[in-house]
Amino acid sequence: MKKLQLLTALLLMLVLAACGGGGDEGGSETAAPQNYNLTWEFTNEFSFSPDSVGVPAGSTITVDLDNTGASVAHSWILVEGGVLTDSATPEEIEAAAVSDRANSGEVAGGDTAQMVFKAPDAPGDYEFVCAVAGHLVGGMRGDFTVTE
Ligand SMILES: [Cu+2]
Structure with missing residues (x-):
């Protein structure tokens, strides 16, 4: 059970990281x-x-x-x-x-x-x-x- 939670957390982090990267690219029109x-x-x-x-x-x-x-x-x-x-x-x-x-x-x-x-x-x-x-x-x- 703990392994599954850890795996889920890990997957969630990967998904969030991927989304974050995509968000940065999408924001390039208003680049810093x-x-x-x-x-x-x-x-x-x-x-x-x-x-x-x-x-x-x-x-x-x-x-x-x-x-x-x-x-x-x-x-x-x-x-x-x-x-x-x-x-x-x-x-x-x-x-x-x-x-x-x-x-x-x-x-x-x-x-x-x-x-x-x-x-x-x-x-x-x-x-x-x-x-x-x-x-x-x-x-x-x-x-x-x-x-x-
Ligand atoms: Cu001068």
Whole structure:
């Protein structure tokens, strides 16, 4: 009798496991957002390399920043595309950030920083910029494209 119960339990587990697997496959249309790791190395140059990236809407983004420059601080802030002029002030840039999480704050020379944030749910053109005074006009902006 105990053997039969054990066998029944085992069969039930197998059936449930099979159903679970099928359920996962069925849910692939609404697959969990993907994870993207992006890295920028800051130098004493006023530029971002790469200067354009694209990610799917709602994906999880990890940004690693490594300021290998000796003296100049930089930051990485995600803003909506086309909202900042080259002469935007640091305060205007901070205020334009799409979220607090997508804002590294200043990363001093020799320091590293990491941000984890969710890409915007709305596909479109965004930008990443440096909020340190004078750096945006110096060329520190890049295209961040959010695709469907
Ligand atoms: Cu900068």
